[in-house]
Amino acid sequence: MSRPAASAPPMRAAFVQPPRPSPFNRNASSGSARSRYLVDGVMRGLIVSAAAAGVFLLLVILLYVVVRGLPALNLDFFTQRPLPYGEVGGGVAPALLGTLEMLTVASLLGVPIGIGTAIYLSEYGRGPFASIVRFVVDLIAGLPSIVVGVFVWALMVRHVVGNYNGLAGSVALAIIMIPIVTRTVEEMLRLVPDTYREAALGLGLPRWKTIMAVVLPTARAGLITGVVLSMARAGGETAPLLLTALGNQFFSADLLAPMAALPVQIYNYAVAPYDDWHTKAWGSALVLILVISLLSLATRLSTRNTLGER
Amino acid sequence: MDLASSEATRVAQRQGPTPVIGGGTNVGDRIFHLAVLSAAQSVLVLLAALVVLLFIDAKEALGRFGLSFLTTTDWDPVFEKFGTAHFVFGTLVTSLVALVLAAPLAIGTALFLAEYAPRWLREPVAFVIELLAVIPSIIFGLWGFFVLAPIMRGYVEPFLKATVGQVPVLGELFSGPAIGKDLLTAGVVLAIMILPTVMAIAREVVRSVPDTQREGMIGLGATKWETITGAVLPYARSGLVGAVMLGFARAFGETMAVTMVIGNSSNVISASLLTPGYTMASAIANQFTEADKEIYFSAVVAVALVLLLVSVIINGLARLLVWRGAGNVATRR
Numbered sequence: 001m002s003r004p005a006a007s008a009p010p011m012r013a014a015f016v017q018p019p020r021p022s023p024f025n026r027n028a029s030s031g032s033a034r035s036r037y038l039v040d041g042v043m044r045g046l047i048v049s050a051a052a053a054g055v056f057l058l059l060v061i062l063l064y065v066v067v068r069g070l071p072a073l074n075l076d077f078f079t080q081r082p083l084p085y086g087e088v089g090g091g092v093a094p095a096l097l098g099t100l101e102m103l104t105v106a107s108l109l110g111v112p113i114g115i116g117t118a119i120y121l122s123e124y125g126r127g128p129f130a131s132i133v134r135f136v137v138d139l140i141a142g143l144p145s146i147v148v149g150v151f152v153w154a155l156m157v158r159h160v161v162g163n164y165n166g167l168a169g170s171v172a173l174a175i176i177m178i179p180i181v182t183r184t185v186e187e188m189l190r191l192v193p194d195t196y197r198e199a200a201l202g203l204g205l206p207r208w209k210t211i212m213a214v215v216l217p218t219a220r221a222g223l224i225t226g227v228v229l230s231m232a233r234a235g236g237e238t239a240p241l242l243l244t245a246l247g248n249q250f251f252s253a254d255l256l257a258p259m260a261a262l263p264v265q266i267y268n269y270a271v272a273p274y275d276d277w278h279t280k281a282w283g284s285a286l287v288l289i290l291v292i293s294l295l296s297l298a299t300r301l302s303t304r305n306t307l308g309e310r
Numbered sequence: 311m312d313l314a315s316s317e318a319t320r321v322a323q324r325q326g327p328t329p330v331i332g333g334g335t336n337v338g339d340r341i342f343h344l345a346v347l348s349a350a351q352s353v354l355v356l357l358a359a360l361v362v363l364l365f366i367d368a369k370e371a372l373g374r375f376g377l378s379f380l381t382t383t384d385w386d387p388v389f390e391k392f393g394t395a396h397f398v399f400g401t402l403v404t405s406l407v408a409l410v411l412a413a414p415l416a417i418g419t420a421l422f423l424a425e426y427a428p429r430w431l432r433e434p435v436a437f438v439i440e441l442l443a444v445i446p447s448i449i450f451g452l453w454g455f456f457v458l459a460p461i462m463r464g465y466v467e468p469f470l471k472a473t474v475g476q477v478p479v480l481g482e483l484f485s486g487p488a489i490g491k492d493l494l495t496a497g498v499v500l501a502i503m504i505l506p507t508v509m510a511i512a513r514e515v516v517r518s519v520p521d522t523q524r525e526g527m528i529g530l531g532a533t534k535w536e537t538i539t540g541a542v543l544p545y546a547r548s549g550l551v552g553a554v555m556l557g558f559a560r561a562f563g564e565t566m567a568v569t570m571v572i573g574n575s576s577n578v579i580s581a582s583l584l585t586p587g588y589t590m591a592s593a594i595a596n597q598f599t600e601a602d603k604e605i606y607f608s609a610v611v612a613v614a615l616v617l618l619l620v621s622v623i624i625n626g627l628a629r630l631l632v633w634r635g636a637g638n639v640a641t642r643r
Contacts, residue, residue, distance in 0.1 A: 040533035047426060050418025054505050055435060058442045061453050061502070116349025124343065125350075133350045135626075136357050142556075142625035143360075143618065144563020146591045150614035151360045153598060154367050158607065178353065208342030236446025239565035239591070243598055263448045267566065270452050278456065285449050296444045300437070 065285050072283025082249050082265070085274050092284050094251045098260035101253060102170045102245065103231050110174030111227055114181025118226075121182070122189035123211055141179035148175050149240030157244060166252075166259030169245030173234040180230035188222025189215060225299040232295040236288060238263035262288050361618065368612035370605055379612060383577050385593070387600065392609040394616070399579045400493060400587035404568060405561040407497025407583065412505050413554050420512035420550075424519075425538060436513060443506035451570035454499035459571050462498070463490025467584060482581040489573065494583040496572040500561040508557035511632065515549030516542060552631030559624040563617060565591040590617045 076091045083090030117137065121130055149172055156168035192215050200210040216223065241247075247264040248257070262284055269281035372379060375392060382393030419439075423432050467488030475484040519542050527537040543550075573586020574596050588596070590613050601607040 036533055036536070040535040043535040043538075044426060047418045047422050050415050051422035051427075051435075054415040054419050054509065055438065057502060058505060059438075061450070062442075062445075064453065064457065065449060113349050113352055116346045117353050120346040120350040124346065130350075133353060136354055138629055139622055139625060140353070140357055142559055142621060142629075144565070144591060144621055146563060146565040146594055147360075147364075147614050147618045147621065150594060150598075150611060151364060154607075154611055155363055158367075175356065178356070182353070206336040206339050208336070208338045211342070232444060236444070236448065238446065238448040239595060242595060263446060263566075266448050266452060267570075270455055270570065281452060285452050288446060289449060292444055292446065293441055296441060300440065 062289070065282060065289060068279070068282035069284075069286025072279045073286070077280070077283055081251055082280075085272070085277070090280075092260075092262065092265050092280065092287075094248060094260040095262045095265035095284070096287075097251065097253070098166065098245070098248065099235060099262045101255075102166055102173055102241070102259060102261060103235055105167065105170035105255065106173035106177055106234060107227065107231060109170060110177040110230070111181055113174075114178045114226070114230070115185055115223065117178070117182045118185035118189060119211060119216075121186045123207075123215065137179045137182050140175070141183065145172075145176060145237050146239040146243070148172050149243035151175075152240065153243040161256060163256075164244065164246035164258040165256045166245050167255040169241045169259060169261065170255070172240035172244050173237060176237055176240065177230040177234050180233055181226045184226030184229055185219075185223055188219045188226065191222065192218045221302055225302060228295050228299045232292045232299075235295075236263055236292055238267055242267065364611055364615040364618060368608055368615045371608035371612040372615075374605065375609075379609075380616070383579060385577060387597075387603070387606050390603070390605055392605070392612075394590070394593070394609075394613055396577060396579050397588050397590045397593045397613060398616070400496075400572065401562060401589040401591070403493050403583070403587075404496040404500055404572070404589055405558055407494065408500035408504060408561040409554060409558055411498065411501035412508055412557060415501075416505055416508035416553070416557070417512050417550060419509045420516045421538060421542070423513050424516040425534065425542065436510070439506050439509050439513075443510055445506075447503055447564055447567040450499055450503045451567040454495065454567060455570040458499060459490040459495055462492075462495045463488050467494070471584075483583050485582045486580075486584045488584060489586060491571050491573040492584050492586045493572065496568045496587075496589070497583070499567050499571050500564060503564065503567050504557040504560050507560055508553050511553035511556060512550055515546045515553055515632070518549070519545045548631045552628045555624055555628035555631065559621055559628060562624065563591055563621050564589075565595050568592045569595045590614075 076089050078091055078096065079093050080089060080091035081094050082092060117133065121134060124130075125133070152168050152172040152175070156171060157164055161168065196214050196218060197210055200214040201207070205213070241261045241264050245261055245264070246258040247268055248260040250260075252259060266281050266284045266288065269277040269284065272278075371392060375382075379392060379394055380398060381395050382391075383396045384391045384393050385396070386392075423436055427435065467484070467490070470484045471488065475481045523541040523545055524537050527541045532540060568589050569592040572589065572592055574588055574592060575586045576588075578585070594610055594613055594617075597606075597610050601610045
């Protein structure tokens with residue numbers, strides 16, 4: 001701040017108003033100051049303990065899943081199908097494969113739309129239409145996943161196919177992935193410096209080649225991040241899959257038949273009354289958490305330098 | 311090639327970093343523009359299709375029951391009576407309990423990370439919180455089902471009944487037997503589940519308060535807490551409200567974590583938090599397999615439609631508030 005008063009000659013200092021007293025009493029020996037410091041200390045304590053309690057609670061839950069889940073993990077757990085109650089052994093292999101297959105199909109459906117929308121918003125998006133698209137993407141991101149589930153259930157399970165099927169599950173997951181891909185990728189594309197675009201356009205490249213050959217490769221890490229992040233998020237969704245893919249105790253790769261998925265398997269195991277199944281539920285939960293945190297950890301670390309934090 | 315004319319458009323483009331062009335003269339440009347435009351349009355079509363289809367399928371139930379669909383409490387598929395007031399009630403109560411519990415913890419954590427924590431602690435803790443935010447809700451449901459519900463039944467609920475339960479009016483909240491799987495437990499699980507989300511957004515909001523605001527207060531001799539209440543919180547208020555509302559929106563539509571601990575029974579609306587109940591989402595999850603009749607199916611879809619409309623309203627409001635409070639940082643779910 002520039003202060004014109006500073007240029008005034010020093011002898012006029014006598015006419016300068018004395019500094020106003022601070023509205024806060026800093027005299028520690030007075031009663032009001034003591035109570036102010038007391039309040040400050042108490043609030044500091046409360047805030048620190050709120051932070052500690054919140055983070056601690058969440059970490060305890062994670063630790064609990066690890067402790068309960070580890071005993072369930074063995075080779076059979078990853079290679080066998082779930083057995084009826086009473087038979088020893090069995091695993092969750094169909095659920096792992098089902099989740100993988102539905103995520104793959106969901107990515108094929110959702111990622112092109114997500115990235116296309118992101119390119120539109122970042123490279124062409126101005127004016128009211130782009131604002132509407134952005135707002136709608138946010139609204140879809142905020143939809144309860146069960147609403148997406150009911151939509152796909154009504155459309156594909158009730159009206160089109162006629163039974164629960166893996167394709168419906170994939171469609172539901174794709175709808176959940178689209179807004180996540182769009183938002184992440186749009187932000188990443190915006191990080192590509194405009195000088196790159198200007199240089200490419202200046203060399204006579206048409207706009208589409210500028211985007212395909214310069215902008216997208218520059219933001220490649222960001223694109224991968226967006227896709228992986230959305231897969232991590234969709235992979236943990238339970239409610240929409242319950243309504244669409246339903247789950248399956250057997251190996252099935254048929255997209256038009258009910259398909260198993262890991263989160264649904266956790267639910268089915270948990271609500272059954274058998275201890276052995278409960279252990280398997282914790283085991284599945286541990287696997288799910290591990291995969292999802294590893295995926296999001298990897299993407300966050302890989303984009304840390306370019307983006308700071310998302 | 312029409313080099314000259316495309317050169318002219320390119321010169322015109324220099325006026326802005328990402329100019330709006332409708333494809334230009336290049337054929338490739340036109341096709342590409344059309345492709346990404348149609349992707350963007352398909353997102354609009356998707357939301358429109360979602361609303362329209364839910365509306366069409368819900369029409370039968372909404373037409374038959376009208377407003378009583380939302381105001382009566384008998385959900386009786388056998389006699390084809392469908393009232394959802396108790397679902398709505400359960401949804402509101404559990405989300406409110408979640409908010410009351412989660413908001414102070416989350417905002418406290420945000421203030422700690424932005425104002426109190428030493429520098430070396432800030433980034434790691436924030437990083438852990440962001441990771442916790444992607445834990446699937448089924449995990450919280452599983453934990454609530456096996457760990458929290460027994461604790462609530464054995465310790466917390468008897469304690470609440472013995473203390474707050476004795477107070478004349480407040481006591482109504484904790485009357486009835488301690489079951490463990492009830493509205494209160496569902497609210498607690500939801501609170502834990504939305505914690506990381508609200509924490510992460512609230513932290514961004516608090517961080518976006520300019521340092522000059524704090525420096526002004528500190529320069530006047532304010533203590534840390536006075537700086538927070540006098541400068542930080544007023545500046546961040548709308549953003550924090552938005553963060554809490556996004557948490558509310560998440561709690562509102564949550565299915566799995568709630569379904570596993572809410573009890574899924576009872577057609578009554580009672581003042582006690584210790585009654586088992588339903589939320590709209592958990593009702594859908596429990597009913598969809600049995601929805602064989604057309605009117606039953608329609609009623610389930612109508613519940614989803616109500617959920618959709620409410621979530622659109624809450625999300626829209628929350629996002630407006632967060633945008634105003636913290637620029638464009640906090641728009642993830």
